[in-house]
Amino acid sequence: MSIGFFRQALNALQKQSRRRTPHRVNQWFKWLSPGLSVKRWLLISIGGVLLASLGLAIWIKLTPIFWALELVRGFLGRITEIIPNYISGPLVLLCGLLLLLWGQTRTVGSITEVLRPDSDEELVDVLLAHRRLYRGPKIVVIGGGTGLSTLLRGLKRYSANITAIVTVADDGGSSGRLRREFGVLPPGDIRNCLAALADEEKLLTELFQYRFQVGDGLTGHSFGNLFLTAMSEITGDLERAVAASSKVLAIRGQVLPATLSDVRLWAELADGRRIEGESKITAAGGNIVKIGCLPVNPPALPAAIKAIQEADYIIMGPGSLYTSVIPNLLVPEIADAIAASAAPCIYVCNIMTQPGETQGFSVADHIRAIDAACSGRRLFNAVLVHKKSPSERALIRYAQQNSHPVFLDREDVTKLGRRIVLANVMHEDDTGCVRHDPQKLAKVLLRWYSSASRQIRLGWGDGVMGCRRALRGFP
Structure with a gap:
């Protein structure tokens, strides 16, 4: 009777999982995707726990562990007398796995909140996208x-x-004025490319393309051109300025004159x-x-x-x-x-x-x-x-x-x-x-x-x- 009931429960769970796999479970299994270099470190961590436990057991001559094991065995023996082992075993195993997954999920969630506080994107999705792009x-x-x-x-x-x-042959508009007044290479085309390669492209493009409408000497200049000109003055040349700007703006790739x-x-x-x-x-x-x-x-x-x-x-x-x-x-x-x-x-x-x-x-x-x-x-x-x-x-x-x-x-x-x-x-x-x-x-x-x-x-x-x-x- 118990075995039949247990099989019916498993079949019901399998049918339900086929109809709709919870989003959270999908996110858990993504951590086992090839190329993330997560599985190897997880196995190494488990191995470290086992070795540390073995070392502690050898160090204390097994005495506390022996009595602890005897206590656990007695407790589990009483449990199996009340609930058959073919029910209690899978139930305890399932509880352990759920606790493990819950703990790992909360850990990853805490890390994500620190690294990406304003993003709804899952950390595993970010890692997968990063691996794909850089390959x-x-x-x-x-x-x-x-x-x-x-x-x-x-x-x-x-x-x-x-x-x-x-x-870097541009000599018109804001770039031409900066070229004549400061002796720098024209930054206009480089500015557009930096904005296009940035993650926050829309906001950065609006910022870099913003042109001052008033101000003595500022009228007609774009913020991006002034930014690169200032970086050129600070770093010494346009190449270093673009490299430094690329790091600040976190662009994908590089822009070179x-x-x-x-x-x-x-x-x-x-x-x-x-x-x-x-x-x-x-x-x-x-x-x-x-x-x-x-x-x-x-x-x-x-x-x-x-x-x-x-x-x-x-x-x-x-x-x-x-x-x-x-x-x-x-x-x-x-x-x-x-x-x-x-x-x-x-x-x-x-x-x-x-x-x-x-x-x-x-x-x-x-x-x-x-x-x-x-x-x-x-x-x-x-x-x-x-x-x-x-x-x-x-x-x-x-x-x-x-x-x-x-x-x-x-x-x-x-x-x-x-x-x-x-x-x-x-x-x-x-x-x-x-x-x-x-x-x-x-x-x-x-x-x-x-x-x-x-x-x-x-x-x-x-x-x-x-x-x-x-x-x-x-x-």
């Missing part, structure tokens, strides 16, 4: 402007091993004009035929070169072609490092043309411009192109600014030796403004990286040429 691929992203920060917002969900290499030289862009236009200054090039409104920088061949930041050499994946763009992407490649050591890397490399083409830079440009024209800036070398294997056309409202809005969707000339791109990756990665807001969608873009890029890496692992060869051969076969 992600080493990604190097090269560019500048809003395009780079948009991409970083999506990539940081897949890996914390991100290095953003940012141009392409060079610490005071770089100024110049461009030759089709009508023969020569324009100097990044902000003046776009404002000139001509067709750019050649671009360069002063000083010629600026030295690259050593940390940027190291990041490229160790990269698993390199992404160029999106962003203004001549004033955000190409300026990084005018640093010869960076272009050389990309060319020597065996990592898959992809270029994210802009969705719309940009007046004053790429009016009338097709996808192939973007590729030719990058190749020309790198002395004809092919630095990337594939080009990501948005697939779907913007809405009619967006097309009308951009046409008024002499901007149009970048035309995909498949045959010319194929002749240039690049694979085309077509995907819907656009976000269009209520006003018809077109941007890359961070999450969609990152998802497509990571999927392409996984496929490209698999092709390389299948034995297409080692080194740079092996990587190139593998990726030429990737659709």
Whole structure:
């Protein structure tokens, strides 16, 4: 009778657990997930308790333990006379396990309250996310402007091993004023990337983008630019300032300037004009035929070169072609490092043309411009192109600014030796403004990286040429 009743109770509990597993039990079992390095330390702790008990028993010659065991045996004997052992045994075992789990849960809860007092997220979920992100691929992203920060917002969900290499050629707006008045490198693009990689992205972006409306000398300056300028003055240069800021802001990954030289862009236009200054090039409104920088061949930041050499994946763009992407490649050591890397490399083409830079440009024209800036070398294997056309409202809005969707000339791109990756990665807001969608873009890029890496692992060869051969076969 007792056995039958006990079996019925177990069956009822099993059916109930199948219908609904308590959230707390799920959280307990997460601590046994692979990769957390918890199980090994738990076993070591249990072993330590057993060894300590054994040592104490040997030390006191077992006498107290003998009488304690006799007392426990007598007590348990009386219990089993009243309640059969097939009921009392499992019941006591269950009580012990529940006490153990309760104690461990309360301990972890206390630790969580100290480490994350304002967060509802479980500590085990934080650890699992941390392990996953820091085991992600080493990604190097090269560019500048809003395009780079948009991409970083999506990539940081897949890996914390991100290095953003940012141009320092900006000379307009708040960055230009600080550059002229303080002699510091322009912090604007770096500010955007730091905010994009921060955990508290929304709040930090609002703070860093805040522009002073009043105040003698403050009007027009953003808080983020002033913050980085002050850090540069304190630490000695922009590289140390960005590193210190990254620790303060707890960002995922790192942001590096392409060079610490005071770089100024110049461009030759089709009508023969020569324009100097990044902000003046776009404002000139001509067709750019050649671009360069002063000083010629600026030295690259050593940390940027190291990041490229160790990269698993390199992404160029999106962003203004001549004033955000190409300026990084005018640093010869960076272009050389990309060319020597065996990592898959992809270029994210802009969705719309940009007046004053790429009016009338097709996808192939973007590729030719990058190749020309790198002395004809092919630095990337594939080009990501948005697939779907913007809405009619967006097309009308951009046409008024002499901007149009970048035309995909498949045959010319194929002749240039690049694979085309077509995907819907656009976000269009209520006003018809077109941007890359961070999450969609990152998802497509990571999927392409996984496929490209698999092709390389299948034995297409080692080194740079092996990587190139593998990726030429990737659709």
